Each structure stands twice: as structure tokens, then as C-alpha cells.
Amino acid sequence: MVIPIYNEAANLDEFFRRLLEVLERLAVSYEVVCVDDGSTDETLARLIERRARDPRLKILSLSRNFGKEVALSAGIEHSSGAAVIPIDCDLQDPPELIEEMVAQWRLGYDVVYATRHSRPGDGLAKRLSARMFYRLLDAVSEVPIPSDAGDFRLLDRRVVDALLRLPERSRFMKGLFAWVGFKQTELSFEREGRNAGSSAWTYWRLWNFALDGVTSFSSLPLKIWSYVGVVISLLAFAYALFLAVFKLARGINVPGYTSLMVVVLFLAGIQLITLGVIGEYLGRVYTEVKHRPLYLLREAHGFEQYEDRT
Ligand code: UDP
Ligand code: MG
Numbered sequence: 001m002v003i004p005i006y007n008e009a010a011n012l013d014e015f016f017r018r019l020l021e022v023l024e025r026l027a028v029s030y031e032v033v034c035v036d037d038g039s040t041d042e043t044l045a046r047l048i049e050r051r052a053r054d055p056r057l058k059i060l061s062l063s064r065n066f067g068k069e070v071a072l073s074a075g076i077e078h079s080s081g082a083a084v085i086p087i088d089c090d091l092q093d094p095p096e097l098i099e100e101m102v103a104q105w106r107l108g109y110d111v112v113y114a115t116r117h118s119r120p121g122d123g124l125a126k127r128l129s130a131r132m133f134y135r136l137l138d139a140v141s142e143v144p145i146p147s148d149a150g151d152f153r154l155l156d157r158r159v160v161d162a163l164l165r166l167p168e169r170s171r172f173m174k175g176l177f178a179w180v181g182f183k184q185t186e187l188s189f190e191r192e193g194r195n196a197g198s199s200a201w202t203y204w205r206l207w208n209f210a211l212d213g214v215t216s217f218s219s220l221p222l223k224i225w226s227y228v229g230v231v232i233s234l235l236a237f238a239y240a241l242f243l244a245v246f247k248l249a250r251g252i253n254v255p256g257y258t259s260l261m262v263v264v265l266f267l268a269g270i271q272l273i274t275l276g277v278i279g280e281y282l283g284r285v286y287t288e289v290k291h292r293p294l295y296l297l298r299e300a301h302g303f304e305q306y307e308d309r310t
Helices: 009-026 043-053 068-077 097-106 124-140 157-164 173-180 203-217 220-250 257-290 304-309
Strands: 002-005 032-036 057-062 111-118 149-156 184-190 297-301
Touching: 002 068, 009 043, 009 097, 032 043, 032 068, 043 057, 043 297, 057 068, 068 149, 068 157, 068 173, 097 111, 097 149, 097 184, 124 203, 149 157, 149 173, 157 173, 173 203, 203 257, 220 257
Parallel strands: 002 032, 032 057, 111 184
Antiparallel strands: 057 297, 111 149
16 A cells, blocks of 8 residues: 555544555555655654554655655555555545455456546645546546546556656656556546645646646647648738738728737737747756656665665
């Protein structure tokens, strides 16, 4: 199990109660890699306390809040199981589904992802925007990305190893999971509300997350402008012809302030949008070439390679 955790002290007890119950019932050997994503509450202390009782719990603590995608990558990188299941710890991903995932895995599937057939736990705005985003992403992306599937899924070791070979810094996990391919199947569940606390994702953060998704898996926003340009040029050419003929037939026609303003402002708008789109990609290219480490660890508990850091 890989669990990204950011300020979730209030959820830990209930989460672990339900998770461990399921894992015990499954009667498999397991490890639980908890990634503390720079929490500022007592999350880390609670995890360490819990580890003292159950050494199957391993803890990575990042040096600051790096965001869920990075926390998840860190956890997956440090996992050692034959299958890895990332799960949120606010109980929006029901641990009980793990049993069904493992059953499908044993049937030979490499990826078993959980789609939310309904999400009564989220508000209307969030449901609608999430729905629109997933549809749009699937439409523009180079690889089909399953709609309404989150990070809650089972990954075979083969898939995990493939994921770890992807070097990019902008980790849009849902897309990366889809990109690697392998034999996939889906389960559906109803996504409940959070157990306690509120989502750390503001709309601004979600918007940037959406941009990350689109820019990581599609270059359509970059290329579309050549086509827009061609169409506008053709229209402009037709209009120029019309004006020339009109002038020959009727002489000079001075009024035209309105149409001039419209054309100038419209084209200026399009050019700024185009520049903005290029900027979005360029910014991400810059992030990639800087080659900074994806995350920094402050503490690690239960990992041999860091024994001195615990
Ligand atoms: N999370 C994280 N880092 C962050 C934000 C969230 O590790 O910067 C974790 C959080 O603790 C939870 C999971 O990611 O386990 C999902 O977060 P949240 O419930 O806020 O997202 P939502 O369910 O609204 O998509
Ligand atoms: Mg949540």
C-alpha cells in the first residue's frame, strides 16, 4: 500500500482500522508505505507512534509539501511489493475494494483501476468540473485515459517498474498510469465524502493540475494555432478580395473604424492566447531541464537504505 498523507491526523485512526481489517482478511504479506507530504499537524508523530506497534508500516517524510503526485511517486519508488496499491487516507477510496482488486490481479490483470460511478461526497461544481476535465483530457490525449478513475488502483510490479523508468518531473499520475499500458481492467465504486478535514486542493491548484494533465499528454494546444492561423488567413484573403472589388466598383470608402477595431482586438487576443499556450509548455520544458530531484526526504523509517536517517 502506498499512502500520500498531508495533514490528515484526524483521519489516520479510522483509516488504518479499516485498511488493516481488509489486509488481515486477505491473508497476504504486505507493507504500508506512508508518505508524509510535509504535514504541519501531528500526522508524522502519529505515524511514528503507530510504527512502533506495527513495523509493517514504513514512513517517508518529505522535506516540505511537494503535492500529492510527487508524494505518490516517492511512495511508489520505495515500495517493494509484487503489487502496489496507492490509496487516499481520507477514506474517499474505500479500502474494502482492495479485496476485489486483488482477486482481479490474481486473474492475471496488471492494472485494476477503480472508477467513481458516482461521487455523492463531492459538491456539484467539483463533480461537473471533474467530469468535463476527464472528458476533455481523454479527447486530446495521445493515450486513452480512463474517465473518472483516480489514483486508487492496483499496479503489478511490472507496471511499477515501467512507471519508475519515466523520468519526467511533472508527474500527472493518472496519465502516466495509462501511458504505460499493460493489461488493465476496471472496477467501479461510489465515492463518498471525506471522513474528516477538507480537501487540500483549491480550485487554483486543480486548474494547474488540469493544465499539467493536458500539457503532459497532448501537444494539441500547441499545434492547433497553425490551423486557426490558416483559417483566419483564408478569411482575411477573401475579405481583402471583397474590399478590392468593392473599392474598384464604388470608390474609396472611409468609414470602417468598427471593423478595424474588431479585427485588431480579435487578432491581438488570439496572439496573446497563443503566446500563453507556448508559455505553459515552455515553463514545463524549463522545469524538466533543470533536472531537480523530484522530492527531498527529511526522514525515513523502515527502509534499510536510510537506516542512518531514522
Ligand atoms: N495529499 C498529499 N499532498 C497534498 C495534498 C493531498 O499527499 O499536497 C494527500 C491527502 O492527504 C489525501 C490524498 O492526497 O490522502 C487526496 O487528497 P484530497 O482528499 O485533498 O484530494 P481529493 O480527494 O479532493 O481529490
Ligand atoms: Mg479526498
